[in-house]
Each structure stands twice: as C-alpha cells, then as structure tokens.
Amino acid sequence: MKVKLLTTISFFTYQLSVSQSEKVLHGKVMSNNNPLNKVEVINKTGQTSTRTNNLGEFSILVKSRDSLLFFSKDYFFTRLKITQEHIDQNNITVNMIIKPEELNEVVITNIKFDRVKTSQQNIDDIKLAKDAGSLEKYTGVYNGTITNGTDFARLGKDLVSLFKTEDDKPVKTKTPKTDFKKLVAASIPDDFFIKNLNLKPEEKELFIEFCDADPRSKNLLENSNILITMDFMYAKNEMFKKLKTESQN
Known part of the structure; x- marks a missing residue:
C-alpha cells in the first residue's frame, strides 16, 4: 500500500515538474493571411526574444502563464498570455493589425x-x-x-x-525631439504605456519627459534593444507613480 502511494506521489510530482519546465513553442505571425517577416517576439516573463523568418515562423522557449509580446513598427502591438493549451498545441498563429498611414504635417x-x-x-x-x-x-x-x-x-x-x-513666420513650430524620444517613438508601441505601465493617455508625454531627464536614457541609444528599453521604463514608472502620489498628498 505504501509502495503504491509513493509511486502515485512520484508520478504527480514528475508531471508537475514537466509542466512547469520551459518548452520550445512554435508559431506563425500573420496579417491579412500574409506572413510577417522580422517581427520582434519577446518573452517578457522569461526575458528572451527572437524574430520571425520570411515565412512568419518563430520558435521561443516558454512556460505556462508567460507573456509574449509581438512588435513591428508598421503594425499594432500585440500581447499573448501563454496557456498550457498553447504549449500542447505547439503551433499557434498570431494575427497583427496594420497601422493606418499617417499624413505629412x-x-x-x-x-x-x-x-x-x-x-x-x-x-x-x-x-x-x-x-x-x-x-x-x-x-x-x-x-x-x-x-x-x-x-x-x-x-x-x-x-x-x-x-x-x-x-x-510659422504659426506653430514643432518642439525638436531628442534622440531618446525618437527611440521611444520608433520602438515602443502606444499600447505599452496604457496596458503595461497603466498610464493615462494624457500622462504619456510627461512620463517620456521624465525618462528622458534620466542620464541613463542616453545609454540606451548606444545599445538599441526593445527589451532593455522596456525594462528601463518599467523601473522609471515605479518612481513616476511614487512622485505623483507624493505630489497629490
């Protein structure tokens, strides 16, 4: 009886360890039935990233409950919460929506x-x-x-x-953008500020100014990496919210 009980416990422990271990997830990124090349696929939880190939295919290490971020400058930012079903299926398809073309100023x-x-x-x-x-x-x-x-x-x-x-004389002159602001505009989607940082739309510009004032923002220009830039903005967001709370009190 004891042997059977120990065997059962060992089996469930093994199943749990297997389910929690990282596995390679395969998938494809599409838009209007067309594969997308060079889309950034970022595992925010696992701190890893990759890119899609010419066929829109990608492979990345994941585990259940990880967050995958899909980013391309011409398409809207997409986020996917990984479930065990995705891992078991091991062949997911992500659809991205193209951004409307902006008119010249x-x-x-x-x-x-x-x-x-x-x-x-x-x-x-x-x-x-x-x-x-x-x-x-x-x-x-x-x-x-x-x-x-x-x-x-x-x-x-x-x-x-x-x-x-x-x-x-121009009625309105544009405020010149710094290199950091250009980096943010080119690599960070608008949804990141609202969904991930929980900022209000009217707080976005003030928050970017707050980040730009930090001398460490200049280091990001030498090594332009989306994941590192996001991590920097996560850290600055904690300070930003703390200062905002103190000013309200």
Whole structure:
C-alpha cells in the first residue's frame, strides 16, 4: 500500500515538474493571411526574444502563464498570455493589425498683404494713356485691341506685389525631439504605456519627459534593444507613480 502511494506521489510530482519546465513553442505571425517577416517576439516573463523568418515562423522557449509580446513598427502591438493549451498545441498563429498611414504635417504660415493705394492722379493718368493709345478714338481705325480690356501685364505685376511678404513666420513650430524620444517613438508601441505601465493617455508625454531627464536614457541609444528599453521604463514608472502620489498628498 505504501509502495503504491509513493509511486502515485512520484508520478504527480514528475508531471508537475514537466509542466512547469520551459518548452520550445512554435508559431506563425500573420496579417491579412500574409506572413510577417522580422517581427520582434519577446518573452517578457522569461526575458528572451527572437524574430520571425520570411515565412512568419518563430520558435521561443516558454512556460505556462508567460507573456509574449509581438512588435513591428508598421503594425499594432500585440500581447499573448501563454496557456498550457498553447504549449500542447505547439503551433499557434498570431494575427497583427496594420497601422493606418499617417499624413505629412502641414505647416500654416502668416501672409501679410500690402494695401493697394490708388490716387485720383493715378486714375487720370491711366485714362489718358488709354485714350492716347486708342487709334480708333481719333482716326476711326481699329488697331486690334479691346478698349476696356484687361491689362494682363499690369495685373501680373500687381499680383506679385500683393504676395510679397515682409516676414513669414510659422504659426506653430514643432518642439525638436531628442534622440531618446525618437527611440521611444520608433520602438515602443502606444499600447505599452496604457496596458503595461497603466498610464493615462494624457500622462504619456510627461512620463517620456521624465525618462528622458534620466542620464541613463542616453545609454540606451548606444545599445538599441526593445527589451532593455522596456525594462528601463518599467523601473522609471515605479518612481513616476511614487512622485505623483507624493505630489497629490
């Protein structure tokens, strides 16, 4: 009886140890039935990462309850919680959604128009010039011109003078981005700040400024790695929330 009990306990202990050990998970990343190449696949829990091949396939070590992050700059950030069913299936498919194309920024400038000044003398001079140039008025011979027609040469000169600007100043100038902000914009998806760091949308820019002020952020530029950047932002998020709580109190 004791032997049977020990055998049963040993069997369940073995099954538990096997279920908790890391296993290689195979999968494929797709978008609209097309395989995606060079997608970053990050095991946030296991601190490992890999990339998909030309067929969208990947292999990575996982265990149950690990979090996998899928990132590509042209697609929305995707997160997957690994279950035992995924491990047993060992052939998962992840679908990513492409980001909409962004339009180029339009900069509006101030344009100042010169006021057109006309005196009675100018009017008289123009009338006299028209009368003197009209052969039809004095000789009755038509010279091919239209008496009250438009002087396109003069009109062109007036338009050029109207659109001359004294000082073209942009209404709004963009604040130049630092190298760290460019790194974050290119590698960290927006969902990371809301879903992973639990920040409010309006807190995102302030938090990035907070991280940029830390001299250690410059070290990330020398070794641009998504996983290291995320870990840095996780640590800074704890300090950010602590300072916010203290300021509220």
